[in-house]
Amino acid sequence: MAAVFATINNIAKPGCPTHCGINTVSYPFGIGRECSLDNSYSLTCNTSYEPPKLFPISSDDFEVYNISDSEVRVATLVSYRCYNQRGALGGIIKGFDLNLNKEYTFSVKNKFTVIGCDDYTLIGGADESYVSGGCFALCRKEQEVPNGECSGIGCCQASIPKGLRSYDLTLHTLLNHSDVLSFNECGYGFLVEEGSFKFGGAADLSTNYSEFVTRLESTVPIVLDWVIAPNKSCAIGVNICKGNSSCYDVEGGGYHCKCNNGYEGNPYLDPGCQG
Known part of the structure; x- marks a missing residue:
């Protein structure tokens, strides 16, 4: 199956890779533990494949096909x-x-x-x-x-x-x-x-x-x-959402950050979303 590009912007922590083969990886996900929000969003890029393939850092059972702002396909x-x-x-x-x-x-x-x-x-x-x-x-x-x-x-x-x-x-x-x-x-x-x-x-x-x-x-x-902080809500976790973005509760627990209308960027990383 051909992987498709992620729909979130390809902005990672400084010094961290944003691509694995034809896949784009954006924070809170990251290639390597130091590049993600925490281990739950950590991925590894296996370069023994051509093109390289993404896998969760804790398991090689699931190949990761693509990541969007609320879903992961494996x-x-x-x-x-x-x-x-x-x-x-x-x-x-x-x-x-x-x-x-x-x-x-x-x-x-x-x-x-x-x-x-x-x-x-x-x-x-x-x-x-x-x-x-x-x-x-x-x-x-x-x-x-x-x-x-x-x-x-x-x-x-x-x-x-x-x-x-x-x-x-x-x-x-x-x-x-x-x-x-x-x-x-x-x-x-x-x-x-x-x-x-x-x-x-x-x-x-x-x-x-x-x-x-x-x-x-x-x-x-x-x-x-996927969600951020499945046991919390925006009322508790709103500080993780950066400039010009808003927090949205997810039914069942957790939340997402999204850029406000007219802005683009990564709502989880400073400086946030830009006009």
Whole structure:
């Protein structure tokens, strides 16, 4: 997936880099701990890639695609289970528990997605925002799977609640794929930005799991919402907003700083926004 430029101005702390490959990084984010507001906004630029890629400084699980004034897009992670010709589990399992720093939540722009013909999964939050939901992806014949539609036949999608900060994902099956092994050996579950994934129908169901997972994890994003000081409000944190900018509370906690009308610049750094 081609990264896009950030929509906030590319102004960093003095002496700090503002670019990693084709990505622009603006304060409060920064490349290196000393260049960000704190560790929650610290990124690392991995120059072993061409072009270089951004990652959170604390983890290499998520590639960071781009940053805006309220969102971060990162690479998705895919959970999957595959089955052998006897219908038993074929030994290929990948699941995960995913937890975000308190400055981030999973955006409601994401959809929880399941791919397969004999698969279902539950999604549950593991913290105070605990929720439970699920999705079934079922089909019996390769010919009945629609191309480009996530309607429950081979592919299903479900919404997530606002404020979700963590979730665990484990796939389940009804019949170990025993009735569909001729064209579908694996089931998949992942979170993805709505509209960024197009279901390929029977072709996706029969694709080798490694190829399918690699394609997803390198081309489709998860959207994260970010805030400053998630346990505070503008009444407490207004001093962080610099000249010619205003503080805006975010529903659920935290705030953002934005330049006033007619001004441009970085509202988090002195001298603030300029006319």
